[in-house]
Amino acid sequence: MTVTFQDVDVADLVPSLGAKHTLKVTNNSTVDGHNAVLFQTSPSLPDGAVPLAWLARLSRPHTETTLEWTLRYCFVWGRQGNLHAGVDYGAGGQLDADLSRHNLARLVHGGSAFGFRREPGSHPAGALAIVEDESVPGAGAYHRGCAGIGMDGAATFVAPTEPGAGLHFDPHPDYWLGLARYAAGAVVDPDAVLAPVRLVYPNGKTRAEATFTGESWTISYR
Numbered sequence: 001m002t003v004t005f006q007d008v009d010v011a012d013l014v015p016s017l018g019a020k021h022t023l024k025v026t027n028n029s030t031v032d033g034h035n036a037v038l039f040q041t042s043p044s045l046p047d048g049a050v051p052l053a054w055l056a057r058l059s060r061p062h063t064e065t066t067l068e069w070t071l072r073y074c075f076v077w078g079r080q081g082n083l084h085a086g087v088d089y090g091a092g093g094q095l096d097a098d099l100s101r102h103n104l105a106r107l108v109h110g111g112s113a114f115g116f117r118r119e120p121g122s123h124p125a126g127a128l129a130i131v132e133d134e135s136v137p138g139a140g141a142y143h144r145g146c147a148g149i150g151m152d153g154a155a156t157f158v159a160p161t162e163p164g165a166g167l168h169f170d171p172h173p174d175y176w177l178g179l180a181r182y183a184a185g186a187v188v189d190p191d192a193v194l195a196p197v198r199l200v201y202p203n204g205k206t207r208a209e210a211t212f213t214g215e216s217w218t219i220s221y222r
Contacts, residue, residue, distance in 0.1 A: 021206045023067045023177070023199070027059040029214030031194065034058075036065055037180045038199075039188045040156045040173035049148060049159040049167070050083050051190075053182040059212075069152040073097045073171060075105045075130060076155040077114045078185075081137075081144030085189035086182065089146055089158050097149070099171065100125045107147050107161065108133040114145055114161075123168075130167040138162040155185060175199040177210055177217070 025036040036059040039051050057065045075097050079090030095105055095116040104123040105116045107130055114136070123129040128149050137144045138161060148158030149169050159167055178193035190196055197217040199208060205221040 018071060019204075019206050020070045021068065021201065022208070024064060024207075024209045025057075025059055025067065025177070026064045026209070026211040027061055027179070029212050030061050031059075031179055031212070031214065032061050034179040034181055034194065035183065036067065037178055037182050037188070037193065038067055039176050039178075039190075039193075040151075041176060041190075042157065042170065042173050044168075044170040045157060046159050046167045046169070048083075049157050049169075051157055051188045052089055052155050053180070053184050053186045053188050054151065054154050054156045056180075056182060056184040059179060069154075072152050073099065073128060074150045074153060075116055075128070075147070076150040076158065077107060077116065077145055077147045077161075078155065078158055079145050081141075081146055081160045083146060083158065083160060083187050085187050085192060087187050088183070088185045089155060089187065091155065091185055092145065094150060094153065094155075097128055099128070103128050104131070105129075106131045106133055107136055109135045109137060109143070109145075109161075112143055114147070126170075128169045128171055132161060132163060132165045132167070134163045136161045136163045136165075138165075179212065 035056040038055040055067045075095040077092045104119040106119045146158040178196035180193045211218045
């Protein structure tokens with residue numbers, strides 16, 4: 001099955017960092033047993049990186065639910081190194097990040113746990129990067145995990161760990177909404193998402209309302 005993404009014809013302008021966003025989702029259909037799922041895509045990801053169900057909340061027929069987040073970045077690591085559609089990345093820990101001073105971190109491993117350390121210096125402004133220590137388990141290792149970035153404390157993209165590797169993220173994500181059986185933190189296969197639609201918050205607007213009819217979405221911003 002191939003999914004055709006349903007786009008919106010609005011200016012692609014992103015609100016400033018720190019802005020709080022809300023999204024009210026109305027399920028005016030007979031689709032049941034699914035979550036309203038938000039995930040992100042990016043034009044530039046490290047090798048092996050996958051998108052996660054970033055936010056998810058049950059969306060029953062003819063009900064409303066609200067998703068909220070703040071545009072604030074973080075580094076994340078998880079316990080799952082075998083990343084495939086539907087598997088949970090195994091949330092472990094995180095470290096606050098920004099796009100200028102604190103945009104570089106080192107991932108280390110000791111015993112059976114990972115951890116982040118602030119790396120001296122910084123990555124070029126506007127990007128986020130992770131240096132993976134030689135102590136980090138890689139392919140075939142029992143304790144292999146994953147590392148990546150998140151927004152407002154929830155993971156958005158992760159990649160399997162590899163000793164000595166570097167992960168570079170260009171955080172200019174697109175937001176996508178759809179109905180799916182994924183819980184928050186699960187690896188997303190976009191083809192398994194029902195009627196995915198791109199969300200673009202235009203002209204600094206931070207509130208949106210999305211209504212699903214069973215076939216398509218109607219979205220408004222304010």
